[in-house]
Amino acid sequence: MKKTILGAIALTAILSCSACGKDVGKSDESPLAPVTTTNEEVSAAVTTTASKTNEKTTTTTSDEESETTTTAEEVTENTTTADAAPAGGGESSVQQSSPAHSHDSVPSPNDYNYGPAPAQYNIDGLTYIQGVLIANKSYSLPADFNPGIDPTCQSQFNKLQSDASAQGLNIWFASGFRSYDYQSQIYNNYVARDGQAAADTYSARPGHSEHQTGLAIDVNQIDDSFIGTPEAIWLENHCHEYGFILRYPQGKQDITGYKYESWHIRYVGTDMSYAIHNSGLTLEEYFGIDSYYH
Template sequence: MKRKRKIKKKFIIFSIIGLIVIIGIVILAVFLLNKNSFSVKLVKDLDIEINTEVKVSSLIDNIDNGELVDDITIDTSKLGKKDVKIKIDVDGKEEDYSFKVNIVDTIAPELTFNEEVYTSVGNDIDLVDNVTVSDNSKEEIEVTVLGDYDVNTIGEYELSYVAKDSSGNETKKEFTLVVEDNVERTSKGYVIENRDGVTYIDGLLVVNKTYSLPSWYGDGLTSETQSAFNEMEADASALGLNIYISSGYRSYSTQDTIYNNYVAVDGQAEADTYSARAGYSEHQTGLAFDLNSIDDSFTYTDEGKWVNANCYKYGFIIRYPKGKDDITGYMHESWHLRYVGEELATKLYNDGDWITLEEYFGITSKYQ
């Protein structure tokens, strides 16, 4: 009996001490919580696409009893889990807070390539040269070619490019390899034909500083060019505008005389910026002419403005547009029109932002 009572007494004492300790902890906890009682609620989706700009505020749904100190930008350059450390202002005191995000890559590589690749039969070709790959992960990504082809057999081969990033996102795109007889093509794939020394690109006669005409070529404006001009002239006239051809067809020998006269006055380098050498003038094609004053003043006349905005409807292009000197090899000539037909002229007009024949076909204009 005595022993039992002793045990009971001890038990009560311990219980009381235990209770005091628990109450103490609770009081301390309440005290601490009251002091720093902020809570952060994050958004549900903490997966972030690699290499995107993400501000930490966009991941926070709400902060109770506190404010974000710095809206830092998260480093998203590496895949995988990442600790984000932020500071929360709680009644003027900065508290640390951290959470995890997951940097992921869900976007497949992008491929840029020509859908048709041409090669002459027997010519080895590196098809991977035709494609450039980029990926949001900024990794080096290898491109492989899928499908069978034989560069020694003329034909069309349907192939695919395949690229995969380290997260397993894959892009597969089809292209055609054309193995053909020896055909010359421009950098944009248009066929270049040379018939008796005259160059046709995609069937269109082209003359510039790279492609010349033989001395015998030409005998006046072509009938198509003349009738297209007549139609344009009539429509302009109905609007009270007066346009006329000041210089139309010019033979090889006429051009030779003109060019040499300019060289005598200005020197060859200067003359080459505004006058063509014999054989290199569009005036010899019978498809080109100069209008009215043949100088820059034409640009600012009502006639010049109307011609610039409307000539494409009749099949004409401004052959040497403004700002394209390095491409065409000539300074801007608002007065020099070239007949190419309505379809191509409309494409080159490009809503007023003229594209040159050189850009369209992918050719140069440079004396050899």
């Protein structure tokens, strides 16, 4: 009787497990004999399973991160290729992906992958001729071009000032960079006082001032009282040694578009300043360009 009862219990257990779709004592890979499992073994099995789960999760995350990094590199490479400037000379307009109107120093054409230096080229609305940024009555600057004073221009002026001082001359920085808006205020005030025709002979319209390039400096008295002073004479004869040119010389008003300004110097770098000074030409004559409002 006792055996019959035990047999019935065993049969009931087997039927119950079959109903839930599992065979007692079998794994997914191979049949095994029924085993007796202790509490310690159950705990170890749970710990092992959790460890494997965590390991799988970590591996998956790592793979995803690696895939994301590769994608970002591919995007960067594709963007760089798409934004590259075309090679070759001649006049060209290039769209740059870098921040517009950055201006730490006078660039060369090769900075923009142009190959051999073209006579004239444009970048972000700025006109360069042989690496020199042009701003006059014919060539304008964008209203949002706001570079501040060029660091190299400033440092070279400091050397000029120091050497002049060693010779007993007093040359000081009177006016440097001017924004588009500030130049607009100055010009409009002159127009209100003297009329536009007169103002155009000595003051630049907004967007046409060399001061907005950050490469022009007015020294000492910004008026005719500076003409003929020892400082003005020395400046005209020696500023090219520091990379500057006297921008609006005497007798060239019809070419530059402005009256004689003995106080206004423009930084172009020593290679160009020596060449222009020795030629006896203005910047317009040297580059073969005009200066009048269109």
